[in-house]
Amino acid sequence: xxxxxxxxxxxxxxxxxxxxxxxxxxxxxxxxxxxxxxxxxxxxxxxxxxxxxxxxxxxxxxxxxxxxxxxxxxxxxxxxxxxxxxxxxxxxxxxxxxxxxxxxxxxxxxxxxxxxxxxxxxxxxxxxxxxxxxxxxxxxxxxxxxxxxxxxxxxxxxxxxxxxxxxxxxxxxxxxxxxxxxxxxxxxxxxxxxxxxxxxxxxxxxxxxxxxxxxxxxxxxxxxxxxxxxxxxxxxxxxxxxxxx
Numbered sequence: 001x002x003x004x005x006x007x008x009x010x011x012x013x014x015x016x017x018x019x020x021x022x023x024x025x026x027x028x029x030x031x032x033x034x035x036x037x038x039x040x041x042x043x044x045x046x047x048x049x050x051x052x053x054x055x056x057x058x059x060x061x062x063x064x065x066x067x068x069x070x071x072x073x074x075x076x077x078x079x080x081x082x083x084x085x086x087x088x089x090x091x092x093x094x095x096x097x098x099x100x101x102x103x104x105x106x107x108x109x110x111x112x113x114x115x116x117x118x119x120x121x122x123x124x125x126x127x128x129x130x131x132x133x134x135x136x137x138x139x140x141x142x143x144x145x146x147x148x149x150x151x152x153x154x155x156x157x158x159x160x161x162x163x164x165x166x167x168x169x170x171x172x173x174x175x176x177x178x179x180x181x182x183x184x185x186x187x188x189x190x191x192x193x194x195x196x197x198x199x200x201x202x203x204x205x206x207x208x209x210x211x212x213x214x215x216x217x218x219x220x221x222x223x224x225x226x227x228x229x230x231x232x233x234x235x236x237x238x239x240x241x242x243x244x245x
């Protein structure tokens with residue numbers, strides 16, 4: 001029997017939960033609904049969930065706290081699409097910092113939400129074709145760092161694991177597969193999130209900033225990811241593909 005993706009909708013607004021749930025069901029997805037963090041945790045313990053639609057503005061444990069909790073626990077691999085209030089850029093930025101895979105601002109169309117959900121699900125299951133590496137190149141080495149593309153682990157010179165969110169991992173993979181090549185914000189957004197950028201979209205700049213922090217790359221004089229004014233970013237270190245043991 002073919003797998004049917006299971007989406008958990010976490011929102012304190014009953015009307016939104018029901019409208020979104022019914023629309024997704026009509027379009028071939030299995031859905032469950034939760035009004036708060038307690039119900040979300042109960043669903044995650046009882047069933048397998050493929051993606052969580054998570055509202056930020058909720059009483060009690062808000063979406064930002066719940067997203068951070070998810071990323072720190074045993075459900076950290078479940079992709080999260082965050083719903084933000086209107087065009088609050090701060091919410092979007094903090095949501096991505098907490099590890100959300102994508103965001104959508106309210107009010108939104110059900111059709112766009114469905115498209116975003118399908119795009120996130122595709123990204124979690126396969127990398128774009130131009131990012132595929134041979135199995136013999138499971139480890140990518142650059143500077144003092146190594147990226148294990150099988151386990152999705154970033155390791156420093158001492159072998160200490162550095163945690164990456166799903167979005168940070170995808171961005172790093174794009175850079176490592178295209179070293180010493182200028183990539184525009186539009187290209188990076190399309191490769192990492194599967195959508196076009198608008199003129200106000202700062203999500204790539206945020207992710208670059210977060211990735212620089214993970215790599216201990218000084219934003220004022222970066223050694224790894226350099227900004228090319230009016231063009232985008234370039235990963236300046238050489239990348240070595242190592243044979244897996």
